[in-house]
Amino acid sequence: MKVEDFVEILGADFYTGVPDSQLKPLCNYLINTYGISEKHVIAANEGNCTALAAGYHLATGKVPVVYMQNSGIGNIINPVASLLNDKVYAIPCIFVVGWRGEPGIYDEPQHIYQGEVTVRLLEDMGIEVFVLSKDTEEKELCDAMTKFSEKLKLGKNIAIVVRKGALSYDAKIEYKNANEMKREEIIRQIVSVTCDDPIVSTTGKASRELFEIREQNGQGHKHDFLTVGSMGHSSSIALGIAMNKLNQKVWCIDGDGAALMHMGAMAVVGSSNQKNMVHIVINNGAHETVGGMPTVASKIDLCKIAKGCGYDNVMCASNVEELDKVLKNAKKSNELCFIEVKAAIGARENLGRPTTTAIENKDAFMEFLKE
Known part of the structure; x- marks a missing residue:
């Protein structure tokens, strides 16, 4: 279904969400049509989106749309159950959910279980579900929305779960910034x-x-814990390791979208004063992995935030020379370190995926930590 028809059928004039590769046609359409504005907000996490949508409804009486990958369902459970639910404030909302890990469709390990329970989780929260596929006709969605309109009037929530390839959008959008270092170059250093x-x-x-x-490099992978899911929690994982491996320097490679998603973790890390930890945020101001849609990280000062959270040694790098300097500083430092690295948007088209399983990664990493 063309995303233009999809949006017209929904009939909403406010969208907020966290970008998803499965919903890339919708995300690109919203950026192309509204940009970031009073009609479209990319929020830090899905719970944030849900609360923002509630505020929109309180101010206008209209029904908002919240879009997200199904991995974000966990972030909406609290505001859906204790804010939107018709037994509380009865605030209607349309959720548009990208269905990663759909049973029977190959996907990455972090999506498998989430995909299995996606529809069940939504229904358990009292959210009626319509599944949109490549074969869905406009009339089917129109009929579903006509039925759902009565539920929305009663302050209930509905969800459209979007299968892979169900939406299309012909316009092309290029996401870029003025930074010079690619993320892969940064990680190599x-x-x-x-x-x-x-x-x-x-x-x-x-x-x-x-x-x-x-x-x-022919190094093997025992040194690395790859947080393939659980976006926004890598720094907390690193802190848990650093607190229990005091004789090892523990490094966290974070992204700006992930750091924003659960920014409260920075306050906890900063207050810990964990002198054997280095928290690196590679900031390209984009949700690049799911398509390149912008985050707000290019408009805020992450280093000032880190200082305010209590990190002892706060540094920033925007070129290769600065990066080499701050990394070597952190390596020899006996302080809790924070490094923001300004990065360009872009990755190799032939970038592969880990060939080891998540369990193999965990086991090898734990054995390494015992050494």
């Missing part, structure tokens, strides 16, 4: 400086690039 230190890497292309760099 991190690997060269960290030597045998453990690394926790964030979800998405950062972990994929780290895996391929190790392959190219």
